[in-house]
Amino acid sequence: MRSKQSVRIANGAKTPVAQIPRLDYDTFADAVLAEFDSGSRVAAYFAAQAAEGGLELYAVMARERNANFALFRTPLGERFQSLTPNCPQLHLFEREIAEQFGVTPEGHPWLKPVRFHASWRTGHDAWGREPGTHPRPGDMEFYQVEGDGIHEVAVGPVHAGVIEPGHFRFQCHGEQVLHLEISLGYQHRGLERLLAGGPHPASNRQMETIAGDTTVAHMTAYSKVLEGLAGQPAPPRAQAIRALGLELERLANHVGDIGALSGDVGFLPTAAFCGRLRGDYLNLTALLCGSRFGRGLVRPGGVGFDLDGGLDGQLLATLDGVQRNTLGACRLFFATPSVLGRLEGVGRVSRSTAEDLGLVGLAARACGVPRDGRFFFPTGVYKESFDEMITDELGDVFARARVRHREIEVSLNLIQRLLNVLPTGETASKIGPLSPDSLALSLVEGWRGEVAHVAITGGDGHFRRYKIVDPSFHNWSGLAMALRGTQISDFPLCNKSFNLSYCGFDL
Amino acid sequence: MLRVIAERLRQGYRTGQFPRVEPKLPARFRGLPELTPECPPGCAECANRCPFGACELREGAPALDLGRCLFCADCPACPQGLIHFTPDYRLAARKRELLWRQPGKELDLAWPLAPELRRLFGRSLKLRQVSAGGCNACEADCNVLGTLVFDLGRFGIQFVASPRHADGLLVTGPVSANMRQALLATYEATPAPKLVIAVGACAIGGGPFRGSPEVTSGLDSLLPVDLFLPGCPPHPYTILDGLLRLLGRRKTG
Numbered sequence A: 001m002r003s004k005q006s007v008r009i010a011n012g013a014k015t016p017v018a019q020i021p022r023l024d025y026d027t028f029a030d031a032v033l034a035e036f037d038s039g040s041r042v043a044a045y046f047a048a049q050a051a052e053g054g055l056e057l058y059a060v061m062a063r064e065r066n067a068n069f070a071l072f073r074t075p076l077g078e079r080f081q082s083l084t085p086n087c088p089q090l091h092l093f094e095r096e097i098a099e100q101f102g103v104t105p106e107g108h109p110w111l112k113p114v115r116f117h118a119s120w121r122t123g124h125d126a127w128g129r130e131p132g133t134h135p136r137p138g139d140m141e142f143y144q145v146e147g148d149g150i151h152e153v154a155v156g157p158v159h160a161g162v163i164e165p166g167h168f169r170f171q172c173h174g175e176q177v178l179h180l181e182i183s184l185g186y187q188h189r190g191l192e193r194l195l196a197g198g199p200h201p202a203s204n205r206q207m208e209t210i211a212g213d214t215t216v217a218h219m220t221a222y223s224k225v226l227e228g229l230a231g232q233p234a235p236p237r238a239q240a241i242r243a244l245g246l247e248l249e250r251l252a253n254h255v256g257d258i259g260a261l262s263g264d265v266g267f268l269p270t271a272a273f274c275g276r277l278r279g280d281y282l283n284l285t286a287l288l289c290g291s292r293f294g295r296g297l298v299r300p301g302g303v304g305f306d307l308d309g310g311l312d313g314q315l316l317a318t319l320d321g322v323q324r325n326t327l328g329a330c331r332l333f334f335a336t337p338s339v340l341g342r343l344e345g346v347g348r349v350s351r352s353t354a355e356d357l358g359l360v361g362l363a364a365r366a367c368g369v370p371r372d373g374r375f376f377f378p379t380g381v382y383k384e385s386f387d388e389m390i391t392d393e394l395g396d397v398f399a400r401a402r403v404r405h406r407e408i409e410v411s412l413n414l415i416q417r418l419l420n421v422l423p424t425g426e427t428a429s430k431i432g433p434l435s436p437d438s439l440a441l442s443l444v445e446g447w448r449g450e451v452a453h454v455a456i457t458g459g460d461g462h463f464r465r466y467k468i469v470d471p472s473f474h475n476w477s478g479l480a481m482a483l484r485g486t487q488i489s490d491f492p493l494c495n496k497s498f499n500l501s502y503c504g505f506d507l
Numbered sequence B: 001m002l003r004v005i006a007e008r009l010r011q012g013y014r015t016g017q018f019p020r021v022e023p024k025l026p027a028r029f030r031g032l033p034e035l036t037p038e039c040p041p042g043c044a045e046c047a048n049r050c051p052f053g054a055c056e057l058r059e060g061a062p063a064l065d066l067g068r069c070l071f072c073a074d075c076p077a078c079p080q081g082l083i084h085f086t087p088d089y090r091l092a093a094r095k096r097e098l099l100w101r102q103p104g105k106e107l108d109l110a111w112p113l114a115p116e117l118r119r120l121f122g123r124s125l126k127l128r129q130v131s132a133g134g135c136n137a138c139e140a141d142c143n144v145l146g147t148l149v150f151d152l153g154r155f156g157i158q159f160v161a162s163p164r165h166a167d168g169l170l171v172t173g174p175v176s177a178n179m180r181q182a183l184l185a186t187y188e189a190t191p192a193p194k195l196v197i198a199v200g201a202c203a204i205g206g207g208p209f210r211g212s213p214e215v216t217s218g219l220d221s222l223l224p225v226d227l228f229l230p231g232c233p234p235h236p237y238t239i240l241d242g243l244l245r246l247l248g249r250r251k252t253g
């Protein structure tokens, strides 16, 4: 019989690092690929300094069917065989490892920097760049198509609207896009390095600003990692209030996105209504915690604010009107033939592409891929109160809009149920010391998709490595694929339909 | 069409009355901090306890830098509880050093542009927004000014696509190393005279990322800044109030 190759843990749990078998690289590669073949997918894949010295590679595989995660690890040398040719969804993860630690995945078909920062190991650079200088963003070879009538369109980093920076290169034949390459890193703030040796007093606010529109999801993921490491879950009332914040965050963004799509296709009524309604959801979050983005709402150990002094009633009453207007604005949008005509069939991603690339969240669900952390890896109130995962079929702009619409209905419903049966009791518990030499992980379904956090502590209980995977990290490749064969003029619409985060990707 | 009109009637008229009517902000909103100068002798805790370097002792009393402050719900800075946040959303200042909040001193809110610039920009101000390394919440609350609640357009202020069409830049984010060049190029491309507006703690002083080697610790070290709007992110009304003050379209106080 084969010896044990991995450790399996549940969402929010921890394990001593020593219990994760240290496989040699070839065994690791075979085990990880076998795990893929049996239907698992990558939730996180990263390198770290090993306690034993040298580098180590960790694979965190999500196993939807078993509601748990398989953890693999192996020592990592300066060069290793890339697994991307056999498993495309690893492509960015391996590039990230190369960039952060200056190691080389040999045979990687597309080995380029991800965020354009210097290697964390001074003197080791996967591209042999000058040590001591900051790499220039976008300094890499872009994929190019040649031939008659082929032209290239380059956009960004500064775009036309009030949006984050990124660089897009389109290879076009006339109006038709043959290929889109997306080069990011402009929002890179060095977050993972700031977290090394943490938790620090500044860590809470940094977690809340990984991606500002996903404050609650990231902060919840972080809090659960700490609670896992301390072996001290948040009290039930706090978990319910977190879910409330998370669903309000989903509503604000989904409603805002329907409005933005509406604006992009020139249907101004829903654009105007939803623009305002998005603000109403943000204001509901501010009613709860003073910040429209939920800053300060979630804290390790629980939540920073209670729903006291009749606030639950006030929320319910306000929500009542907002809900009616939201449903009305959405109904109008989906009942307008000229709108549907612009959305249908545009920016299609097939189910198999979505699975190969490891897309997550609503972008995956729109392609018919069942993937929702609230459903497969539920914690807290989601264990009892969530069974309505929404999927669609065609993976086009329309499907991504319709998933949002239906999820809006589910979230509204969920919030009402939450507010009606709010558990009583404490809203926070004190977190004890973090257990040393351990790994803890948590996955939270934010509005774009799963937010995955993994912490590895050293002997002192401080972070030896903190890994953040924003859903956008999985999904930008999906946008690039959606553009193939579409008109370049459909880019804004496709882009909005994914509405991915630059800062969440760039860290 | 009839459906559109029916829905429009149901949704109602929603444009806000600002600045004629003061906005109603939620009770838990954290705006202008109030400092009580009752520090026990020898205490200088706040200087060590704010993780973002927003507090220090000045003239024997606590002082708080609104430019660095993130308006944390669980502000640990003062163990005596002498710092508390009021719902006052007006925080705009024209000079970096005027963002220091000291007990018993009024905040010197932003004053209008010089008359010749006001003549140029007072009725039509076109801004190019540059997002440079933040978390995108500042951008979101700038965008929201375009919705009909705030309706920025009615004040003649507009975000434009090209720096060549702009009268100034509105910058968010701590100016990451990777955005520095693009920001400076955008500034160059904007015709003079031009304004620079720093929105949010990141742009003013690095915000939550202060100290990372990947970010700058203040836009004013790169460009001359005409208006500072504190917050993480600033409330949309903080931004709007500041812009209107700059254009001389808001009564003082």
Ligand code: SF4
Residues within 6 Å of the ligand: B049, B050, B051, B052, B053, B054, B055, B064, B068, B069, B070, B071, B072, B073, B074, B075, B076, B077
């Ligand atoms: S609110 Fe936050 S940033 Fe401001 S002084 Fe307190 S701890 Fe520092």
Ligand code: SF4
Residues within 6 Å of the ligand: A209, A212, B133, B134, B135, B136, B137, B138, B139, B172, B173, B174, B199, B200, B201, B202, B203, B207, B208, B231, B232, B233, B234
């Ligand atoms: S100031 Fe705060 S809200 Fe604004 S970009 Fe920086 S982190 Fe985000």
